[in-house]
Amino acid sequence: MDKFKNLTAFVNVVEANGFAAAARRLGRTRSSVNKSVMALEDELGVQLLNRTTRRVSATANGEAYYARAKIILQDIAEADRAIAENDDEPKGTLRLNAPLSFGALHLSKALSDFLAQYPGLKLELALTDHFVDPLDGGFDAVVRIGALNENPSLIDHPIVEMQRFLVASPEFLHEHGNIKSVNQLKSLPCLHYGSLGEGHVWRLLGKGQELNVPVNGVMCANNGEALQQAALCGLGVAMLPTFIVGPALQTGALVRVLPDYAPPPIHLMLLYPPSRHLSPKIRQLVAFLYDRFGEHPPWDLFN
Structure with missing residues (x-):
């Protein structure tokens, strides 16, 4: 029970930004809260709090320990509540x-x-x-x-x-022609999910093959909706999940490219x-x- 008491004291000191406020929260004296935190620090062998005459703040170790200690206390409170209520609500x-x-x-x-x-x-x-x-x-x-x-x-x-497809706008295909071969992707503008500076290689499965296709990443973005907007504007071929492009495929604003091939799910x-x-x-x-x-x-x- 001392460990639980000490954890509770430490978490409340961090959240209240001080011993006096934490003591008021807990209905304890300031000195007893301080002793609980010191006992916890002695047990762990690390300093959890920076103490000055003006303020109290968590050390780097204290911040990491606080995040986990708070979860532990929440779990205990939740377990107590579940037993008391005896339901699955x-x-x-x-x-x-x-x-x-x-x-x-x-x-x-x-x-x-x-x-x-x-x-x-x-x-x-x-x-x-x-x-x-x-x-x-x-x-x-x-x-x-x-x-x-x-x-x-x-x-x-x-x-x-979840499925991912290669997609492009009808306008893009009208300008560049229908794409009939995976090799054509190497010379077409493609919209790549990832970060600038990464290698642009698309892994595709189809016709009993697994292919790693280097593509011309005309645009990179770390957000699928941004890539979909670029594809809708006719900027290039994109590899996107159906949870993003499903509606555009349904309306015909985007169409599948090389439907016999798809990235791994x-x-x-x-x-x-x-x-x-x-x-x-x-x-x-x-x-x-x-x-x-x-x-x-x-x-x-x-x-």
């Missing part, structure tokens, strides 16, 4: 991180419906295109799109396999630390996302 705050385009185009609407099912639940959604470790970022879970997770410290729930998945495995929030979220996206993804309705 998600409550509290669900903290999620998700990719920018998928979050804006599909996930935000789905999560609105999820929240409507559980009035006791609140949502904090952060959208970023770089990978965020849920433990380091203070998230309950992260939604990610890509290769299946190989991080042993995280539980990976695949939701659905990618996966929509939910990643979370093992400590969240029994959380009602996570269990219900996994079931909801699979029900919403797993069998018949709405972005593939053009097929």
